[in-house]
Amino acid sequence: MKSTNRLAFIFTLVTLLIALSFSNTPYTQAAESSLHIVDSNATKNTKALFSYLQSVSGEHILFGQQHVTDEGLTLTNNPPRVASEQSDIFHSTGDYPALFGWDTLSISGDEKPGVKGDVEQSITNLAASMKKVHELGGILTLSMHPDNFATGGRYNDTSGNTVATILPGGENNKKLNAYLDNIASLATQLKDDSGESIPFIFRPFHEQTGGWFWWGAHQT
Numbered sequence: 001m002k003s004t005n006r007l008a009f010i011f012t013l014v015t016l017l018i019a020l021s022f023s024n025t026p027y028t029q030a031a032e033s034s035l036h037i038v039d040s041n042a043t044k045n046t047k048a049l050f051s052y053l054q055s056v057s058g059e060h061i062l063f064g065q066q067h068v069t070d071e072g073l074t075l076t077n078n079p080p081r082v083a084s085e086q087s088d089i090f091h092s093t094g095d096y097p098a099l100f101g102w103d104t105l106s107i108s109g110d111e112k113p114g115v116k117g118d119v120e121q122s123i124t125n126l127a128a129s130m131k132k133v134h135e136l137g138g139i140l141t142l143s144m145h146p147d148n149f150a151t152g153g154r155y156n157d158t159s160g161n162t163v164a165t166i167l168p169g170g171e172n173n174k175k176l177n178a179y180l181d182n183i184a185s186l187a188t189q190l191k192d193d194s195g196e197s198i199p200f201i202f203r204p205f206h207e208q209t210g211g212w213f214w215w216g217a218h219q220t
Helices: 004-023 044-056 089-091 119-138 162-166 172-190
Strands: 062-066 098-102 139-143 201-202
Touching: 062 139, 119 139, 119 172, 162 172
Parallel strands: 062 098, 098 139, 139 201
Antiparallel strands: none
């Protein structure tokens, strides 16, 4: 199959998935049902997101994409602006996906909209892009790919018995906490125009049952 035909086929599937899965109603408008949240101080936006996910569970599929507004074949603002509204999916279907994903690699400057060597600017850029998506009614997710805290290698360096060293009392626990502090800084900056905190779904140590990351099942 030629690459152009393959791309058209993928976009067709995307269109069908979105038509089946996406609601134009922002989750912040969802009515709070009977909520059971561990954190009694959860914000109203967090409760609204949790309530919305409960309401669609078992009933709908939410379509999502990583770097919806950062990467794309049809984006005309090249390189993409921070807090852009452009998206391949929007250009193809006239609507956005339900979920917009980023990774902590954006904080380290290894992925857009981060800036290599400038963590503070990367956090500011990422917060701005995530805020824009919140305004569009999207659900935010953040996965995590930290470098190997024991060896200094990349996240796919599976040597070093790293997991044991990042637990409380371990020699690399402070490194882990410093890494998490950057994520906390992002969460602190991520507010709407009313000053309300914007929630995101945090996905630490994802694909943990595999063996290709240092936090995989072979180490835990």
